[in-house]
Amino acid sequence: MGIRQAAAVVAAVVIMAAVPAVAEASGLPWRACATRQEPAAECATVEVPIDRARPSAGVARLALARLPALDPAHRIGALLVNPGGPGGSGVGFVQYGGLASPDLAQLRQRFDIVGFDPRGDWYSTPRITCDPALWDPAVDRFPSTRRAFDALVAHNRKAGEDCLARTGPLLANADTQSAAEDIETIRAALGEQKISWLGLSYGTELGAVYASKHPGRVRSMVLDGAVDHARPLRQAILEEAAATEDALGRFATWCRGSAGCALHGQDVLRFYDDVVARAARGTVWSSELGRPATADEVSAGVYNHLYLREEWPALGRALAAAGGEFPDAKGLTERNQFRSPIYGAYRAIGCHDFPSPFTGPADMAVMAGLLRVAAPHSWRYSEYWDFTSGCTGWPVPAKNPPQPHPVHGTPPLLVVGGAHDPATPLAWARGLAASIDGAALLTRTDDGHTGLFNSACARVAEVGYLVSGTVPARGAVCG
Structure with missing residues (x-):
């Protein structure tokens, strides 16, 4: 849900400027941390308890980056941004041009833009640290026998225990409830x-969890590419898989009919199925991995290209290369998240x-069968299956399982959902909006994950709302 976008932003090449700290009225010691993309960037840290119920667990230091309002005379306040994940870097998003679109210029004028790295992520410390073997391509994530299921459980348990040993007590407190309280600490700092x-x-x-906990501290809030955390997991697994299948089908239709696609004129879904089947047999090489790519890795690489509509031509080329006479899945495997530093x-x-x-x-085999029905082509990879299969046997108890987070007492909030979003189905946006008193829903009928990254219409609506506090009209649609 945004992990690749955030990682791509943070991977940008930058030169950091070391300048003495300057104290602000807020009490935060901001220091210059200029990048080529954002020369005015400033950075600071905020301390939060690792476990608010157990002070002896120590503190975490959250990394912050700020772009001061360019029009201080008309400054509205602070706009906090979170680019997704879980595990995305708000610091990287702010420092390296995540809000550089001309459509967002008014945000730069009227707000101090503040990005932060949530507890355990990127530049915040302690950082969640795991052995790269957390992703093991040999482990079957669709076990149909007791032996294969036990092997998955054993792998996940061992990997989780390794993460816990490397990370310490923060791993048991890396949940969204705790992170939402961190936002309140940031606001006060x-x-x-209000934010x-x-x-x-x-x-x-x-954002929704924070608003449910601290509604009086919210001035305005855009929730774009909405997650409905109240949905039962089995339902959410199938809904997301169907959304991914829909996005893949739309790409295939475009690709077959477009001269701009490397697979123009071909049966793209059949081509995709053939590549995945060959990867399952171990016959699709990846020069990026230095070994054959697995079917899961190929499918995940395709999925992550579906996030941005503008990347469809690149997806066509990468898929064509993976299915060529001398296959190389590099263009797909370098875009999946299994070896990401924030995985x-x-x-x-x-x-x-x-x-x-x-x-x-x-039980798992039944759900896997339903998954194949919901997504007959793309079933090999969807994020909720990656979560739930990867958490089967995880040794750290869950502190924030799916549950309602109703929001009462805020100003009107703006929820944005896409009818063809590959990661967050429109039904989730509708469910989230229904849980927030007075929320407005903006529906996108175009492609890609989130309006901010794919729709000029959505960007204009989001900026207009954040500046004015006035939500779009009921039933608003971006085509």
């Missing part, structure tokens, strides 16, 4: 009576928020 919020993908869950945080937070519902091999 900023010296703001505005721009949350993408997982950032919608984090450990992604998994650990995910296991708090989306723990495994599976009781045994028979």
Whole structure:
């Protein structure tokens, strides 16, 4: 839910400027941390308790980055941003041009833009640290026998115990409830009576939980690419898989009919199925991995290309290369998240928020069968299956399993959902909006994950709302 976008932003090449700290009225010691993309960036840290019920667990230091309002005379306040994940870097998003679109210029004028790395992520410390073997391509994530199921459980338990040994007590407190309380600490440290919020993908869950806990501290809030954390996991697994299948089908239709696609004129879904089947047999090489790519890795690489509509031509080329006479799946495997530096945080937070519902091999096999019905082509990879299969046997108890987070007492909030979003189905946006008193829903009928990254219409609506506090008209649609 945004992990690849955030990682891509943070991977940008930057030069950091070391300048003495300057104290602000808020009490935070901001220091210059200029990048090529954002020369005015400033950075600071905020301390929070690792476990608010057990002070002896120590403190975490959250990394913050700020872009001061360009028009201080008309400054509205602070706009906190979370680019998704779980595990995405708000610091990287702010420092490296995540809000550089001309459509968002008014936000830069009127707000101090503040990004932060949630507890355990990126530049915050301690950082969630796991052995790269957390992702083992040899482990079957669709076990149909007791032996295969037990092997999955044993792998996940061992991987989780390794993460716990490397990370310490923060791993048991890396849930969204704890992270939402961290936002309140950040607000107070900023010296703001109220904050505005721009949350993408997982950032919608984090924002909604904060609003449910501290409604009086919210001025405005955009929840774009909405996650409905109240949904039962089995239902959410199938809904998300169907959304991914829909997005893949729309890409295939475009690709077959477009001269801009490397597979123009071909049966793209059949081509995709053939590549995945060959990967399952171990015959699709990846020069990026230095070994054959697995079917899960190929499918995950395709999925992550579906996040941005503008990447469809690149997906066509990468898929064509993976299915060529001398196949190389590099263009797909380099875009999946299994070897990302934040995959450990992604998994650990995910296991708090989306723990495994599976009781045994028979139960898991039934759900896997339903998954194939919901997504007959793309079933090999969807994020909720990655969460729930990866959390089967996870040794850290979940602190924030699916539950309602109703929001009462805030100003009107804006929820944005896409009819063809591959990661967060429109039904989730409708469910989230229904849980927030007075919320407005903006529906996108175009492609890709989140309006901010894919729709000029949505960007204009989000900026207009954040500045004015006035939500779009009921039934608003971006085509």
